[in-house]
Amino acid sequence: ILSGLVGSEMCKETDPAALAGRYLFDGWLFDTRRYELHDPAGQPLELNTAEFKLLCALVAHPNQVLSRDRLLQLTHGSETPQVFDRSIDTVVSRLRRKLETRTDGQRLIKTAWGNGYVFAVDVQEASTREREPLATVAPALGSQLAAVVMLGAVSYTHLRAHETRE
Numbered sequence: 001i002l003s004g005l006v007g008s009e010m011c012k013e014t015d016p017a018a019l020a021g022r023y024l025f026d027g028w029l030f031d032t033r034r035y036e037l038h039d040p041a042g043q044p045l046e047l048n049t050a051e052f053k054l055l056c057a058l059v060a061h062p063n064q065v066l067s068r069d070r071l072l073q074l075t076h077g078s079e080t081p082q083v084f085d086r087s088i089d090t091v092v093s094r095l096r097r098k099l100e101t102r103t104d105g106q107r108l109i110k111t112a113w114g115n116g117y118v119f120a121v122d123v124q125e126a127s128t129r130e131r132e133p134l135a136t137v138a139p140a141l142g143s144q145l146a147a148v149v150m151l152g153a154v155s156y157t158h159l160r161a162h163e164t165r166e
Helices: 049-060 068-082 087-099 134-165
Strands: 022-025 028-031 036-038 109-112 116-119
Touching: 049 068, 049 087, 049 116, 068 087, 068 116, 087 109
Parallel strands: none
Antiparallel strands: 022 028, 028 036, 109 116
């Protein structure tokens, strides 16, 4: 789980090149190389730059309390002097609204009162073909799928013809 990103320097972890990969959490697919987030139904979700950087930081540190200062450092790097620590609350709120689709009331981003936030979910690296968007898989499957459908149609026709002879 996340073996490649824990050892790198944290200020650079929010850079998609340093957190390059595809990650699964609670049915979501987060592809940092393509700047894509897909909900559990496979629908793409748009993230602005701040939300993307925050999600990178959270994915890099699942189930860990991250203070506002730490999140600002991870999302803004050395640019943090001009940024107020409460600005991260706004980004967390927007990201929560996008991620909170669970019907059981459990939040993926929990508030650790007085300490910061926790991405309260297990994160796993996704295989390269896992939850691949259909548009990229369909061309490869097209001829195979057509062959299977044709074989099924031929088999059904043959079976029906055999039944009528008996």
